[in-house]
Amino acid sequence: MEKQTSKCPVMHGANTASDQSNVAWWPKTLNLDILHQHDNKTTPFNSNYNYREALKDLDVEALKTDMKALMTDSQSWWPADWGHYGGLMIRLAWHSAGSYRTGDGRGGSNTGNIRFAPLNSWPDNGNLDKARRLLWPIKKKYGNKISWADLIILAGNMAYESMGLKTYGFSFGREDIWHPEKDTYWGAETDWLQPTDNDNSRxxxxxxxxxxxxxxxxxxxxxxxxxxxxxxxxxxxxxxxxxxxxxxxxxxxxxxxxxxxxxxxxxxxxxxxxxxxxxxxxxxxxxxxxxxxxxxxxxxxxxxxxxxxxxxxxxxxxxxxxxxxxxxxxxxxxxxxxxxxxxxxxxxxxxxxxxxxxxxxxxxxxxxxxxxxxxxxxxxxxxxxxxxxxxxxxxxxxxxxxxxxxxxLTHRDLGPRSGYVGPDAPTEDLIWQDPIPAGNRDYDEAGLKAAIKDRAFKDSSLSVSELVATAWDSARTYRGSDRRGGANGARIRLSAQRQWVANEPERLNKVLAVLEPLAEQFGASVADTIVLAGNVGIEQAALAAGVDIQVPFLSGRGDASEEQTDNDSYAVLEPLADGFRNFQKQHYDVKPEEMLLDRAQLLGLTAPEMTVLLGGMRVLDTNFANAKEGVFTDKPGALTNDFFVNLTDMNYAWIPTGRNSYNITERDSGDVKFTATRVDLVFGSNSILRAYAEFYAQDDNQQQFVEDFVKVWVKVMNADRFDALG
The missing domain is CATH 1.10.420.10 (Peroxidase, domain 2)
Structure with missing residues (x-):
């Protein structure tokens, strides 16, 4: 009699035969996983580990010697063609870097993601698993001093050099991830290598x-x-x-x-x-x-x-x-x-x-x-x-x-040259690196800050929302996926970005007309001045909410020139949507709240950071075109927790009025108190985001709301400060 296999009596999370996730049960729910796909729970390193510090102890020449020796050390379990692994290692590096795309900066080699699904099992990456195993003895030997991401690209360089090519250079600095990037969009197809005329075609x-x-x-x-x-x-x-x-x-x-x-x-x-x-x-x-x-x-x-x-x-x-x-x-x-x-x-x-x-x-x-x-x-x-x-x-x-x-190809997603590491990093500025000249740090920062306050508030020439929105617009282009964009360089003042719809050219020109002369007067960069002005606005708004706080500021940004900017290449950074300012250039098939998630992830934000940042931006009255959707406060311009207080107030009802518009009405009177978009209301409808919203709505959390908002603001403003890395 055939032996029967018993079903496990325990219901547990290791059941991998079917998708039993909440998203599978409720497909309309907003999936926040993309914001937490590489949190600190996935890394084996302790909190004190710093890859750039570890690189300082790497014997680069010994590593390169070992890698060149590997090229002709043929193994019987996967023998080298003609006794040389060069072609295989070049293909490994090529395919690691080659998944990069400029549209959103995702893919590429800077995380070592080719070690994980789906990339490790793409048909086009066939047998590259053997190349990685051939590299394992070297990775084992040098350990934490070299990431897989760096090792894979260096293998391609060493392969070419061992076969006679003079390479242009190499930079270390790619940090490994430890979990698949399962939320990266690779296409709508439901099977590999589908013909391009099928129903799920790209x-x-x-x-x-x-x-x-x-x-x-x-x-x-x-x-x-x-x-x-x-x-x-x-x-x-x-x-x-x-x-x-x-x-x-x-x-x-x-x-x-x-x-x-x-x-x-x-x-x-x-x-x-x-x-x-x-x-x-x-x-x-x-x-x-x-x-x-x-x-x-x-x-x-x-x-x-x-x-x-x-x-x-x-x-x-x-x-x-x-x-x-x-x-x-x-x-x-x-x-x-x-x-x-x-x-x-x-x-x-x-x-x-x-x-x-x-x-x-x-x-x-x-x-x-x-x-x-x-x-x-x-x-x-x-x-x-x-x-x-x-x-x-x-x-x-x-x-x-x-x-x-x-x-x-192999460095496109590694950011500007200021973040390069190692003895072989080229010193030449290349236009695709979005070069930025070194900024001045030796100026009267306190004097500049005081002058901004005088011009903005005493002269009443600029508002809190104008200062904050301009600093935000300058910084929000940053993409952690390929380390492009950001406030450093002040490219927002250059011809292409200055005309972007999302940057509101009329308001931008008004703010720059005040800040550019101040920057020249104090010897600061315009980039520093824009960010410092945003900080001034936030401090003023916090004070109006009863919280006296100083926003940390890191000086030293430079100003890029038109000649240092490839406008065609930079065009992909133009925001089509920015939920933090309730902006959409036009209607899209993708929901507004999903586009908010995309921008938040590119900025490197977690779900709590996204929540507190958006709530603060709303009460600061920074919406695109001064729109009032989501400005759930009677004191716009004051950094209160009112967005969350009113969002969670059960005295209000939420009435759809259009594709992406809602009235917030008083239940008793029926009067319209506020208006909103989907991006606003998702913080009350999504169970996870509502938990954060309720936290910040508590009577005892106004102070923490301001402190947390400032931390996230500073994180975004400094996201591209590779020149300040150790």
Whole structure:
């Protein structure tokens, strides 16, 4: 008789077979998880650990020596192609960095997120689990002095250097996360590699890719190497490439350089039957211990490896940095064929044996080189071809361009140069780093503060709300995802940002007309003056609420120039919505409260911080266009806890009046007391946010409300102060 398996009698949270979360039961609820996905409960470090301090004890030269030695230390469990792991390590670094997109700054290499799902199990990241395990002995040796995130990118650099490329530089400073970024939006598809004409496609109209996405399919880093939806057509693929690389902040020159430079070394793997491969790491059996895509029916390693399904090397010498890629591309005619795994690729119509790359395990055997649809795009797209021909004629120019593009790819999400760490960090300012000159700290801060008070309040030229809103607008562009934006640099005063709708140009010009002359008079930067003026406004508002408090101020911001600002690149930072000021540029399918969460997470806020900050901004009367929605107070401009007091007052009823508008009416009389938006009312309707709102509404918490608001305000104002890091 067959033995029956008993069901566990204990109901517990380890049931992973189905989604039993509150959001699954009540899909309309606002999911706050994105604000707490990397809280201190996930990290194994104690509260005293500081990665930048730990880096000071790292022997960088010893680490680099060990990593270069690793490149040719082939292991039998995953042998190196041609005895060199360079191609594999470059792909690991490339795919770690390559998930970055400019739209929201998410993805990329700065958190080591490729260690976790879904990235660790994307089809495009096949067998990169082996690369990480090959790096483990080095990580084990150097321990807490080097993060996985830094180690992975450094591995790519060391691979290129060991094969002959002079790299542009490297910065440490990427700090590991310890939990998946499960709330990052990677697309609407419900399965991997779905064709782009399905119901859940990321495309609309004439192949318009949804923002903020960059890759063409769920599970790919860039484009489909076999062609659009797996159908070879180099001209169509070129358009996908152009869109994808633009979404990563790359131009045509950089796109060609990166494509060619990535394919100058290493090979693709498709010499076998892909159908016999096992599950990805996240879905594999427990005994596989985090390894995925295993071939348990055959050898499945070395020359028999299957990863992308495409098979072969691009160049004659795949472990050497040279100009062999362009020589191979232009010296031959290419025709479609299929790999042993059944993937579309191109082979040369004819080629001499001595131009063929040798077998990865037996150098007495030679195989045809191959090209993908993306490679052929460089030959047939007119603009890409011009650049490719230029690189083919000038190998030094190609090497230099690639080195800078590779540096940009692997450092795009690391923020400005002021935050770079290590002996190999370049000193040159690059436009994509949003450079900011060093600011002056040697000025009369107290005198400037007093002058701001005199001009704003004694002369009655500016209000509390105008000072606070301007400082907020200057700082709110910061994105912790790629460390761009923020108050440092005072780019709010430059031509592009000055015209953003969300910045209210008329009010902004009025405030700057007062603050810019004061900055010049005292020798301070405009950036410092804007933030200090916001602090002055908050202190005045707190005093009006009966709380005497000083807002901490960190001087030393610089002022960026027009020449130091790439307006096209900076355009992605323009706010389309800002719940903290009750602003939406237009109506969107996404709910306003969800857009508030997105901005709060990019600013690095927790749910309590988001709550107290928004409640304070409302009573400070900082709404866009002086709108009164959510200003639940009879004393606007005073930093009271009135927003929370009135939000939680059961003497009021909440009556919808439109898509995103509500009247707050007195239950007894029916009179309209206040108006509100969804962003305001969610702090009373969501059970978690209501708990925070009730806390700040308590009679004994006015003082703490002000103190907590100030802490969060200072956090936002200083979020981009990488120049002040230890």
């Amino acid at each position: 495309y609309s109209g004439e192949r318009e890719l949804d923002n903020p996405l960059a890759a063409v399919m769920m599970g790919l880093i860039y484009v489909n190497p076999e062609g659009v939806d797996g159908q070879p057509d180099p001209l169509k693929t070129a358009q996908d490439m152009r869109t994808t690389f633009e979404r990563m902040g790359m131009n045509d020159l950089e796109t060609v350089a990166l494509t060619a430079g990535g394919h100058t070394v290493g090979k693709a793997h498709g010499n076998g039957d892909a159908s016999v491969l096992g599950e990805s790491p996240e879905g594999a059996e427990i005994e596989d211990q985090g390894f995925g895509w295993l071939n348990k029916t055959n050898r499945g390693i070395g020359r028999d490896t299957v990863t992308s399904g495409i098979e072969g090397a691009w160049t004659t010498n795949p472990t050497q940095w040279d100009n062999g890629y362009f020589e191979m591309l232009f010296d031959h005619e290419w025709e479609l064929t299929k790999s042993p795994a059944g993937a579309w690729q191109y082979k040369p119509v004819s080629i001499d044996d001595d131009r063929k790359p040798v077998d990865v395990e037996d150098d007495s055997i030679r195989h045809n080189p191959m090209m993908t649809d993306a490679d052929m795009a460089l030959k047939v797209d007119p603009e890409y071809r011009k650049i490719s021909e230029q690189f083919a004629k000038d190998p030094a120019f190609f090497s230099e361009t690639f080195a800078k593009a590779w540096f940009k």
